[in-house]
Amino acid sequence: MRKTSLDMVYELARRDPRIFFIGSDLGIGTLKQFKAEMPGRFLMEGVSEANIVGIAAGLALEGKIVYINTIATFLTRRCFEQVALDLCLHNTNVRLIGSGGGLVYAPLGPTHEAIDDIAIFRALPRMTIVAPADADEMRRLMPLTVDHPGPIYIRLGKGGDPIVSNDRVPFRIGQALPMREGSDALIVATGVMLKPALDAAASLEKEGVQSAVLHMPTIKPFDVATLCEWADRVPVVVSVEEHTVIGGLGSAVAETIAEADFETPKRFRGIGLPDVFPDKYGSQASLMARYGLTAGRIAETVQALFRGADVEEALREETDYG
Amino acid sequence: MNVSPTMVKGPPTNTTPLDRRSRELRRQIVRMIEAGGRGHVGSAFSLVEMLRVLYDDILQYDPANPRWAGRDRCILSKGHGCLALYVLLAEKGFFPEAELWKFCKSDGILGGHPEYGKVPGVEASTGSLGHGLSFGVGFALSARYEGAGHRTFVICSDGESNEGSLWEAVLCAAKHRLDNLTVLLDYNKQQSYSTTYEVLDLEPFADKWRAFDFAVEEVDGHSVDQIRSALMRTPFRAGKPSALICHTIKGKGVSFVENNLNWHHKNKVTEDEVKSLLAELEVTA
Numbered sequence: 001m002r003k004t005s006l007d008m009v010y011e012l013a014r015r016d017p018r019i020f021f022i023g024s025d026l027g028i029g030t031l032k033q034f035k036a037e038m039p040g041r042f043l044m045e046g047v048s049e050a051n052i053v054g055i056a057a058g059l060a061l062e063g064k065i066v067y068i069n070t071i072a073t074f075l076t077r078r079c080f081e082q083v084a085l086d087l088c089l090h091n092t093n094v095r096l097i098g099s100g101g102g103l104v105y106a107p108l109g110p111t112h113e114a115i116d117d118i119a120i121f122r123a124l125p126r127m128t129i130v131a132p133a134d135a136d137e138m139r140r141l142m143p144l145t146v147d148h149p150g151p152i153y154i155r156l157g158k159g160g161d162p163i164v165s166n167d168r169v170p171f172r173i174g175q176a177l178p179m180r181e182g183s184d185a186l187i188v189a190t191g192v193m194l195k196p197a198l199d200a201a202a203s204l205e206k207e208g209v210q211s212a213v214l215h216m217p218t219i220k221p222f223d224v225a226t227l228c229e230w231a232d233r234v235p236v237v238v239s240v241e242e243h244t245v246i247g248g249l250g251s252a253v254a255e256t257i258a259e260a261d262f263e264t265p266k267r268f269r270g271i272g273l274p275d276v277f278p279d280k281y282g283s284q285a286s287l288m289a290r291y292g293l294t295a296g297r298i299a300e301t302v303q304a305l306f307r308g309a310d311v312e313e314a315l316r317e318e319t320d321y322g
Numbered sequence: 323m324n325v326s327p328t329m330v331k332g333p334p335t336n337t338t339p340l341d342r343r344s345r346e347l348r349r350q351i352v353r354m355i356e357a358g359g360r361g362h363v364g365s366a367f368s369l370v371e372m373l374r375v376l377y378d379d380i381l382q383y384d385p386a387n388p389r390w391a392g393r394d395r396c397i398l399s400k401g402h403g404c405l406a407l408y409v410l411l412a413e414k415g416f417f418p419e420a421e422l423w424k425f426c427k428s429d430g431i432l433g434g435h436p437e438y439g440k441v442p443g444v445e446a447s448t449g450s451l452g453h454g455l456s457f458g459v460g461f462a463l464s465a466r467y468e469g470a471g472h473r474t475f476v477i478c479s480d481g482e483s484n485e486g487s488l489w490e491a492v493l494c495a496a497k498h499r500l501d502n503l504t505v506l507l508d509y510n511k512q513q514s515y516s517t518t519y520e521v522l523d524l525e526p527f528a529d530k531w532r533a534f535d536f537a538v539e540e541v542d543g544h545s546v547d548q549i550r551s552a553l554m555r556t557p558f559r560a561g562k563p564s565a566l567i568c569h570t571i572k573g574k575g576v577s578f579v580e581n582n583l584n585w586h587h588k589n590k591v592t593e594d595e596v597k598s599l600l601a602e603l604e605v606t607a
Contacts (some may be wrong), residue, residue, distance in 0.1 A: 040467050045497075050454045051490035058460015061438075061446070062468075081450060082487070086457065087449050090438055 001157045002069075004135040005097055008142035009067045010034045013041060016146060020059055022052050024070040049074045053082035053094070053191075056113065060092035065146060071105070072098030072114035072155065076121060085149040088126045094151050099192060101155035102242030103278065103287040110277040115157070119247025124221050128173060129220040130141060131155040131164045131191035138216060140171035148173055156191040158284055164195045165215070174218045176226035182212035185236035185302045188227065190216045190249045193240045199295035207299075209306055222252045228260050236305040237268045240298055242288065245272035256312050267305040271298060331519040333581040334511050336571045340542040344370055345603045348575050350409040350422065352599045353433075354403040358425035360589035361434070363599075364573035364582070366405035368510045368543070369477070373398075374567050375549040376475060376506075377410045386413035394472050395427070395461045397446050399454020400479035400508060402434040406440075408432050414445035446600040452485025454478065455505065458546040459495050462503040464562075467507065473556075476485070477506045481513035484522045496535035501557035506534070510572040527584050528567050543568030576602045 010033055011018035021034055022043040027284055035042040045052050049070060056066040068075070075083070075096050087094050098117060105112035120130075121127050128150060132138045134157070144308055169177050179194065180201050189197035194215050201211040214230050216223065231237050237257060241249040250270025273291050280290060288294060297315070304314040338349075347370050355361040377383075381394040398407050405425075410497065412419045417431065424430025431440050434491045437450025446457040458476035465472055482488060490599060495503055511518050517525055531538045538557035541548040541574030572586065576599055588595075 043463075045494055046490075047488075048493065050487040050491035051459070051494050053492065054453055054456020055460035055463065055494065058446075058457040059464050060460075062461060064464060082453065082456075085447065085450055086453060088350075120361035232567070282552070 001132065001135050001140050001161060002097075002099055002137045002159055005142060005154065005156060006031055006069060008139065012142065013038055015316060016065070017064060017148070018065045019065045020054055020064050020099060022068045023065060024049055024074070024232045025193075030116065036067050043245060043296050046165070050079040050082045053079050053314050054062065054086050056094045057086035057090055057092045059301055060094050061090065062242055065103070066094045066315055067097060067245065068099040068211050069096060069099065072100050072117050075153070076114060080120060083121070083151070084124055085188065088124045091126050091147070091150045095154060096152065097154045097156060099156050101116060101157060103284045104156075104158045106278070106284050106287045107281050109151040113128045113278055115118060115244050115278070117153070117155060118241070118243050118245070118249065119251070124249060126150045127220060128152040128218065129155070130173060130218050132157075132217050133194040133215060134161045134163045135172065135261045136163050137165040140167060140174070144171070144173050153258055155191060160193050160197055164198055169216070174221045174223060176223040177215040177217065178212070178226070178230065179215050180211070182210035182214040182234070184234060184236065184306055185210050185211040186230050186252050187215060187302065188216055188237065188239040188249065190219055190241050193242055195291065196295040196298055197240055198294065200298035203295065204297050204302055207303065208268060209302060211302055216249060217251060219249055224256050224258065227253065227256050231257060231260065235267060236302060237266050238271060238302050240271040240293065242293055244275060246275060248272060269301050269305060269311055271301060324462055329542070331517070331523075331525070332554065334454065334569065335515065336542065336544055336574065339584070340343050340544065340575050341546070342605050344374065344546070345575065345605050347374060347406070347409055347489075349600055349603045351405045351606065352424050352536045352596060352603065353454070354405055354408065354425045355588070355591050357423040358427060359591055360587075362402040362407075362587045363587040363589075364512070364579055365400065365403040365479070367574050367576065367579060368508050368570045368572045369400075369406040371544045371546055371549055371575070372477060372508065373406050373410050375553060377414055377545055379550050380553045382472065382528050383414075383443070384575060388416055390592050392470070392472055395458070395474040396449065397454040397458050397474070398436060398474045399448050399458075399476050399571045400451065400482050401448030403479070403508070404434070404440070405437060414443075419443070424441045425489070435566070445513045451479070451482040452487035455488055455491035455495070456504055458498065458505075458540045459491050462500040464544060465502055466500070471489040472504070473502045473504065474504060475504050477508060479508045480511060480518045480524055480527075483507070483524055483527075492531070492536070493508045495563040500563045501559070501561055504553070504556045504566060507565060508570055509567050510570040512572040512581060512583060512586070513582070516583065531565040535562060536560040538565045539586075540567040540569065543570035544574055593606070
């Protein structure tokens with residue numbers, strides 16, 4: 001996904017002289033061709049994220065479209081004020097490509113795990129947040145980022161994520177993508193959690209529970225209309241995200257449902273990371289398993305809600321994180 | 323002027339007389355404070371001569387077309403000094419003088435920190451310190467890329483130089499050899515709590531900028547002639563960004579405000595205080 005994203009920056013920049021790229025201190029050879037062919041628009045400015053965001057804002061006020069890439073936690077946590085003021089307050093056309101969304105950097109520990117990036121940026125006026133499910137979707141997203149007004153945060157997955165997206169519905173920033181129909185439950189996913197959501201829906205079908213799946217590649221602005229339309233039809237809604245349960249997709253879904261005035265009540269649970277710093281290394285997959293970001297856990301949650309069971313009781317033995 | 327880097331680390335002194343125009347600009351600032359009931363008085367008085375020279379003699383701009391592509395960019399990175407900027411922008415015709423008397427009011431465009439998009443002539447919203455120079459580096463890089471001749475000036479404060487992000491921008495400007503960029507430092511040696519020496523000493527300040535590969539000059543920041551003559555010489559060295567360290571007095575021009583931290587930011591300014599301020603700034607000559 002990162003490779004696709006950066007390859008697209010290069011391709012877009014070849015066609016559009018407004019496009020600049022700024023990296024911090026990225027891996028050797030990153031965007032080598034970009035640098036060779038368009039040296040005046042390629043900047044590598046060192047481990048100084050605050051300054052990078054500031055100069056990007058300055059360039060954007062001069063009419064440039066600036067793509068920044070570095071590790072997601074450094075963009076969200078370290079230079080939050082530069083993002084809030086330089087990018088959002090000035091409504092600049094700067095695109096932040098955050099490497100390692102969620103638990104991608106599991107072996108590197110909590111300093112590098114972007115478990116709160118969506119929550120942090122959701123609070124910012126004018127910010128757009130997108131989390132594509134795979135490289136194909138990234139390819140559909142990137143051309144749309146060129147002329148999209150205001151700052152954008154693009155959350156990257158690990159790379160090599162299985163392709164589960166499709167182009168049946170044209171990709172638009174700000175629009176939810178229906179992936180599967182179902183009248184018993186609705187699973188809402190973002191980013192790479194689309195795959196386990198679809199797997200859960202497939203296994204639930206075998207058990208006689210028909211689950212719709214709605215993919216939310218854009219978390220801000222949030223497609224409230226589509227979510228309400230789909231949630232209205234089912235008694236059970238479950239959200240799933242590779243992100244803390246505080247302030248991300250689940251919060252957006254919960255806020256929407258709570259204010260929707262549905263005629264029939266909904267049972268809702270948000271699946272995500274608990275309110276902890278991950279305390280184990282390993283891999284993205286092993287941490288996802290530890291925190292229940294799996295097709296199995298999604299299916300069990302939907303089942304318990306659909307059957308009217310006490311969900312926390314049903315899943316209790318699996319939720320002790322110390 | 324060459325100021326010894328080993329200066330005495332106490333409250334600075336400056337006996338440079340203020341001419342009629344400098345006093346009148348300060349009187350306008352006082353009238354704004356009277357209207358708004360508050361303001362960073364000392365910080366604005368410290369800046370008057372720097373801004374006056376920039377807008378009178380150095381910057382290319384068109385108040386009727388504030389976004390004119392060929393204009394020089396000027397960023398007041400120490401946004402809290404905005405009273406001095408507003409007075410000059412109004413005088414030059416960027417917006418009607420009547421706006422000055424709505425300072426910090428709900429129906430005005432001029433707040434306690436300058437805002438881009440709201441105030442014609444303001445190039446970047448500042449107020450949180452340590453942001454303006456990075457914007458300026460972006461402007462200067464863009465100008466160089468475009469082959470455009472306009473220049474960028476960024477005014478920073480000494481307190482602001484506590485911010486790490488400022489020094490990130492300094493490294494970046496020097497790396498790119500941005501000789502179309504000039505930083506003016508309002509070095510009044512006072513910050514909010516106490517002197518810069520006590521809070522977070524910057525000395526040897528000029529040497530630090532030199533070490534970061536800026537071409538540096540120092541002037542009496544209340545001498546119009548010295549500031550003008552220095553800015554006319556920018557870039558001080560081809561291939562280097564310039565830093566002009568302006569030795570100033572916080573509150574310059576009014577005896578009871580000079581070096582008096584109670585006047586760094588003042589709210590609930592009384593009628594008597596306004597009278598005393600205006601009296602000391604009486605335009606006689």
